[in-house]
Amino acid sequence: xxxxxxxxxxxxxxxxxxxxxxxEVLKANxxxxxxxxxxxxxxxxxxxxVIFTSEELGDRVKDRATVxxxxxxxFVNKQEVTEKTLAFFETLK
Amino acid sequence: MESMLSKDHVRTHIHASDWADAIRQxxxxxxxxxxxxxAYIDSMIESVKNLGPYIVIMxxxxxxxxxxxxxxxxxxxxxxxxxxxVDFGSTNDxxxxxxxxxxxxxxxxxxxxxxxxSLLMEEGRINEIIKAKDENxxxxxxxxxxxx
Numbered sequence: 559x560x561x562x563x564x565x566x567x568x569x570x571x572x573x574x575x576x577x578x579x580x581x582e583v584l585k586a587n588x589x590x591x592x593x594x595x596x597x598x599x600x601x602x603x604x605x606x607x608v609i610f611t612s613e614e615l616g617d618r619v620k621d622r623a624t625v626x627x628x629x630x631x632x633f634v635n636k637q638e639v640t641e642k643t644l645a646f647f648e649t650l651k
Numbered sequence: 652m653e654s655m656l657s658k659d660h661v662r663t664h665i666h667a668s669d670w671a672d673a674i675r676q677x678x679x680x681x682x683x684x685x686x687x688x689x690a691y692i693d694s695m696i697e698s699v700k701n702l703g704p705y706i707v708i709m710x711x712x713x714x715x716x717x718x719x720x721x722x723x724x725x726x727x728x729x730x731x732x733x734x735x736x737v738d739f740g741s742t743n744d745x746x747x748x749x750x751x752x753x754x755x756x757x758x759x760x761x762x763x764x765x766x767x768x769s770l771l772m773e774e775g776r777i778n779e780i781i782k783a784k785d786e787n788x789x790x791x792x793x794x795x796x797x798x799x
Binding site for chain 2: 566567597635
């Protein structure tokens with residue numbers, strides 16, 4: 559099972575919004591993954607296959623992350639979230 | 652039917668001088684309610700200064716919050732709409748709606764926040780909130796969809 563981590567400043571606010579949008583997108587595309595929320599401070603030590611986060615936090619995470627980091631600019635833009643999620647799943651094939 | 656937001660936790664057409672003032676005014680609702688101490692408001696503002704305007708997670712909307720801490724007495728949520736929008740320096744500017752979130756820990760509020768999040772992320776929802784004439788209208792927006 560693919561493990562996706564959504565990351566925000568404290569792991570309990572916007573990362574939850576992003577997690578919910580991802581769940582919606584995965585379901586609509588018949589994809590399965592475990593999604594959990596993380597915070598900017600500890601996210602790179604939490605085991606996962608990919609990190610989703612916002613534009614402003616993306617660079618900070620990328621500096622330290624060993625897994626792909628996917629930046630979402632607009633959490634409600636289903637097209638953006640869908641395209642970027644599907645592109646990630648393509649890389650797994 | 653119970654609403655996810657109580658009327659005394661909502662204010663509409665607030666005049667804010669800038670993004671920090673907007674966060675402060677949204678946070679003051681929770682100070683008045685006894686849910687947070689003023690130090691939590693400072694933490695929310697500091698977090699934007701330190702981490703950038705990532706809390707503007709979608710067009711016109713900011714989710715102001717800080718990490719659970721002693722300044723939070725009770726998990727709670729407030730919402731304000733602005734008469735004139737403020738800029739955070741985000742690609743999703745200008746911001747008209749601020750949701751202020753305070754939680755005593757990072758897990759107990761999740762169910763409640765999930766319901767609010769899914770409602771807020773419905774297409775066109777933020778515009779309905781911006782256009783709401785008064786607090787009652789916003790409370791109703793968070794009520795009508797509660798059971799869905």
